[in-house]
Amino acid sequence: QVQLVQSGAEVRKPGAAVKVSCQASGYTLTDYYMFWVRQAPGQGLEWMGWINPNAGGTNYAQKFQGRVSMTRDTSTNTAYMELSRLTSDDTAVYYCARDFRPPNIPASLDYWGQGTLVSVSS
Amino acid sequence: QSALTQPRSVSGSPGQSVTISCTGTSSDVGYYDYVSWYQRHPGRAPKLLIYDVTERPSGVPDRFSGSKSGNTASLTISGLQTEDEADYYCCSFGGNYYVFGTGTKVTVL
Numbered sequence: 001q002v003q004l005v006q007s008g009a010e011v012r013k014p015g016a017a018v019k020v021s022c023q024a025s026g027y028t029l030t031d032y033y034m035f036w037v038r039q040a041p042g043q044g045l046e047w048m049g050w051i052n053p054n055a056g057g058t059n060y061a062q063k064f065q066g067r068v069s070m071t072r073d074t075s076t077n078t079a080y081m082e083l084s085r086l087t088s089d090d091t092a093v094y095y096c097a098r099d100f101r102p103p104n105i106p107a108s109l110d111y112w113g114q115g116t117l118v119s120v121s122s
Numbered sequence: 123q124s125a126l127t128q129p130r131s132v133s134g135s136p137g138q139s140v141t142i143s144c145t146g147t148s149s150d151v152g153y154y155d156y157v158s159w160y161q162r163h164p165g166r167a168p169k170l171l172i173y174d175v176t177e178r179p180s181g182v183p184d185r186f187s188g189s190k191s192g193n194t195a196s197l198t199i200s201g202l203q204t205e206d207e208a209d210y211y212c213c214s215f216g217g218n219y220y221v222f223g224t225g226t227k228v229t230v231l
Binding site for chain 2: 035037044045046047059061062095097101106107108109110112113114115
């Protein structure tokens with residue numbers, strides 16, 4: 001069965017960076033785009049961007065451009081999201097989610113990771 | 123890109139129907155038929171309920187239905203059940219971005 005297992009909670013100081021992993025099982029990572037979504041405390045879901053694990057292409061939300069990097073390691077079926085220059089506003093639960101649609105059709109996310117809490121505090 | 127606007131909360135008794143609205147702009151909800159809906163129980167990952175405005179993934183009960191008119195999409199839950207108490211989020215494609223709604227808490231009275 002399809003599973004996305006994310007890395008554990010992280011604590012960082014302002015200005016630091018964090019890298020969250022998302023290991024896929026039950027399917028081949030390169031067969032589907034991977035999205036990253038976050039939810040800050042008391043807030044709604046927020047789209048961060050996506051990666052095409054096959055070719056490595058990415059598309060980042062304008063808000064995060066220059067600060068986010070989405071990569072993958074096809075040998076371990078794992079996707080990564082790194083966010084730099086963290087501030088307290090980046091405190092949130094970060095999710096990876098699989099897009100089950102073909103690449104030329106806008107996404108819908110059928111499987112989600114369990115979420116990774118990133119806390120930013122001095 | 124601003125978050126899509128949803129009511130903060132809706133409520134209903136078991137067996138009743140509730141409808142959640144999701145208002146965007148002519149650049150996202152109004153332009154594309156690519157609105158999806160997600161259900162999120164506390165402490166759990168979101169679950170896909172509806173995609174492409176009206177389509178249900180296999181395994182999602184037909185109590186859940188989606189529609190769209192102009193810049194507003196809607197999710198209707200018919201025959202409300204206690205397990206439907208959760209947060210619901212819409213999401214729309216906007217050309218080169220995706221935008222989620224502000225979220226709606228559904229309470230089963």
